[in-house]
Amino acid sequence: MIFEILERYGIVQVLPMDGIFFESKPLPAGVKLSSEMIRLNYIRLSPLREVKILSYHSRSRLYLWFVPPELIRARIPIPENFLLYLGVEKQDGIYRVAGDSPWAFVVEEGELRSTFPLHDPMALRVTMEEYDLREFREIDRQERERLLRLGRSRLRPADLAQFVDLKISRERLLPTLIERGTYPLLGVLALYAFVSYIQGERMQSELEQLSTRYRVLKEQNAPLKKKIRAYNRQVRFLEEFADRELAGIDPMQLLYDLIGLIRPGEDTRFTNLQVGSGEIRLSLESGEDPVTYLNRLNHLGYLRNVVIHSSRKLRKSNKKIYTYLMEAAFQKKDGQRKVP
């Protein structure tokens, strides 16, 4: 698919074998030759004087195509025999390609070995004997087109890259970049600017739509929000009110608890109870040990600093009046008795 697009835009060209001379030379694995080195080493093999050398490093061989420069019209020229070689899946054999001037190519041990014009049937026999190959295949025009399509589809980007000559001298780099890159770069920048502008416009319009929608919803919810705000204000007020007004001791709670202070059978009675803001004064007329009541009062968790403030003996009886002083430390905010 990419190959076809590149071909359509003249970036890739399939070079017919007419007028092209092919050589396949052994090369140790892992050796890579630069285009200068290839030219230096193999230009002598060229039957032509003015020639451009295309090369391809296979696993163990170096393929060389000597091409007259006027045949190359695209940036990436791919020789036809290479595509056919890929099309036949690198299977060993001799392949005769039909056409106005028929030619043949040889694949041996999975490598492209030779390409030559084939006018004389004797040449075919000699070649078969030379390579010791029995496989022979005739490729007619239709088959050729099919194999070229297959070859194109099997061509990997790495294969393609081997046919691209990107060697540019340092002095020519900037002029070449300007020469070749200006319009594409300007095109990309213009496209980026256009896309970003359109995208921005769309986002702006979406933002406006959302703002309108939000405004409408906000207006719809405004009365409810007002009520919620008022409700929250009231709740805050109630909390502050409870903290300020209801945080102290509840005298009724204290009364309930003091009822249990004097047990049945004890010779004791209340004589006075005063509940101020935080301070409690309790007087008991009793013939019992005053420490008993002191301990009982201390058992009420919310009373602190319980002391016997004074004692006074009564003349008529053996009893005494004990006055206890204490402080209430509890803050009963959620007392059920407080909020009806």
Added chain:
Amino acid sequence: MKYSQLKLLALLIGLVLFVNYRNYLMPDRERLGREIALLQAKIEREKKLNASHIPPERLRLPWLDFFYDGTRFNYSQAMGDLQKTIQSVAGSCKIERLTWAQVPAKAERYDRLRMNFYLRCTPAEFFAFTDRLRMRGRLIRYDGLRIVPTRKRRDLQIAGRIIAYRIHDVR
């Protein structure tokens, strides 16, 4: 002028135009994206609130069950009502005296309605009295409670202050 020089000129002009476009004209898509996300979140919140259908009574606190309404009762009327309420729930508690000051004790948004009372009753009667008073609904509390047994022994003389509240603004 050579063709490549023209291209160089075009490249420079193109770059200048692009840089200026990027600096001054290009929409800030990142900011717009943030604003859109924020608005979407806000819209979701509004939609949720819109769909919540909170009944109005849920947002109404029973203020006037707890407090005297400052818009309906002036200070004297509120004290009069409190006095009537105390008298009506007294039951077997004997109310000896109820007094109040002429000027209310003002707080920020409410008045404290302070009613001084003198009662004579048994402890059980006093508890019943308090319960009845609180069952009437409005919020009250005792302050400065003094309890002394009378000579009859069974009765208590109870003095103190009942505080109720009059609120000015219920909004």
